[in-house]
Amino acid sequence: MSQPARKSTRLLLDGNLVAEARALKIDLSQAAEEGIAKALRAERERLWRLESAEAIRFHNEYVEKHGLPLAKYRQF
Template sequence: MLRFDKAPKKATNLSLNSKVLEAARELGMNLSQTVDELLAEEVKRRYWAKWAEESKDGIAAYNARIAKEGLPLAKYRTFARSLGDGKKG
């Protein structure tokens, strides 16, 4: 799992659109905090998109197995019986 909390800060240089930067400053935005939060969200989004792409074959194989064989231990389930056991009839 991606965890970015409690990591030390590191100075960096960014090239930003001057009009956006001016507007952000006029609004009193904390640029470092804003960029840090948005970049962390984008890194997480791309990480999980990459994971999903790399894992798609395994996920498809698992889903095919469940469709064919049903859910593991389905006979012990005490909830959602009306939904069946995961097998396609």
């Protein structure tokens, strides 16, 4: 699988964090990329929950009222 295209970016970071990361030989680019990816996942999940809230509520109400569909086939 090929590497995604890299893009040079300028970031302003806390100087103490940068110094400590460098002292511990942490790759700043990799750490920043991982942090951004984590923030993206969290935001996508938050947005999905907002967009899906009504459907989830309807589903939960249905299950409370009628039980789980196919429950009679459960073996546990």
